[in-house]
Amino acid sequence: METLQYALRKFIYSIPLLFGVTLIAFTLMVYFGPDQTYQFLSKNPTPEEIERVRSELGYDQAFAVRYVQYLGDLATLNLGNSNSSGERVTQILVKHIPVSVALALPGFILSVVLGVSIALIAAFYRGTWVDKGIMVFAVVGMSISFLIVVIAFQIIFCSFYGLNWFPVQGWDVDSVGSYLSHVTVPTMAIVFVALGYNTRFYRAVIVEEMNRDYVRTARAFGASPVKLLFKHVLKNAMIPIITRVIITLPFIVIGGNIIIEKYFSIPGIGQVTLEAIISGDLPIVKAVVALTAVLYVFALILTDISYKMIDPRVSYK
């Protein structure tokens, strides 16, 4: 109950953020966005026809009117139909978001789990060659562009210049086997790119925790180093780790992984949205931006609640 109250209060505080995001997105993507008038007209349109289409699209209204209308549509979940395909926007979201999630989630989970594990090893052997070796690999990994990794992995694993084990592109998933064959190479690329950053970040967090007084005390009392690391240090380092994980989640759901989706021609929501922005398919853009903002706010609230679960000293104030 207390948690629910807290979440509600947090949500009310985050309303300005929702307004801000929708306002920026509306101004940039809708108000100054592509003009679609002529896509709905035949070749030599009369001025009356132009006028009619413009008013159908709402172009003749003032900025504030259009923005308020947009907010109203969002509040009533009246997202409309895509301008280019005529499909319902909700349907498009339902169709493409699961693809993005299925594509990005394994890589995300693996990169966090591996990142934390490697960071623990590095922190445990701090100052030795193990630590230095890991950190060198982390810097090298951080320095390779995602695009290079994607191209290289596709050559190595998906083409006959390399091993040719996996499909080159596409998303033809109907069973566990086909899912695995399509998701493996993207997952490897995501993990490869994220691992360097993650390892460094988590190592810094863990090392900072290891410098605290309670660790010295525990060590003085003869706690075994491994137990100390897992039972005390990792537990106390959980707050920054959880924050980083949860804040990234909304972007996986909605931003997807545009580069991977584009390079492997996977119909995820990231690619759909990018195309929508460029072609000016406003109903899709409006829905996606609003959804991201809402998910982001939920993620913020979720992190705050999870602090309490991890650390009972944190109070809802």
Place this chain on the structure above:
Amino acid sequence: MDREPEIQNKEPDSAPVEPRAKRDSLWKKAFRKFFRDKFGIASLVVVGIYFLIAVGVWLDVIGTNWSATTDASFAPPSSEHWFGTNINGQDIRDRALYGTRVAFEVGLVVALLATTIGGVLGCIAGYFNRTIIDEVIMWLYGCLDSIPFYLFVAAVAFVLQGNPYAMHIAMICTFWSSTCRIVRGEVIKIRNLEYVEAARAVGVKPLTIVFKHVFPNTLHILLVQATITFVGAIKSEVILSFLGLGVKNSVSWGIMLSEASSEVSGGIFYNFYTASIFLFILVIAFNIFADSLQDALDPKKVSV
């Protein structure tokens, strides 16, 4: 704070007559520490070489042949074309050299402006902590952070149609937020120090305190943030060029890589190897440089 005495103890004992005058500034110490760091110097040299290449291209000395079709397409590496030619028969070496200039342009413009904006707004937000000014600045970067980056760039690129700096502007609009966050945190600590309190007590105007007394004490953070932003900008340029949102009417490593992405399936790797190696070496050098700089400038680390 508790480290202060330690630092003083480590001062050389040779000149005890006037310890105040002899005490080195953070910058002098950092300078000395940096030049003892072998990796730091090596990375600085590499970045310096790249910078010279970029200057050479600016002065039209090297990389002049980046757009001329000089030979057959996909000519193999030779003494004339060190790294071969691309599909249009353009010399890949010159294109890579020209790409260095573009990378430095993107990196420098974005790093300078984004860290300046982040630094100034961070100082203001931190100094006026818990006031409406702070709330507004936090709200602003909160909003920008919750819009997916590539979608934001796509939108800005569309709004500024045809503007060659659309990508730069979009990056500046989003990259300042991380600097702002860090500087704000630091300034919240600084504003409670005695010297700020003293300035306030003698009636110095708030904005003068912020810019004359507080801002200079965040410069070491800004320098490190600038190097990190520089790397981020170069790496983002590659991705954006691949998505078709990057530099226009020019060549960059990102454009070379996106050309390469359609060539590698045909077994042609000249563009891919050249652009990857140019990009990788600059980014890793910059990453190591940023690390060394951070080590050298970290006042918490005890240094001689």
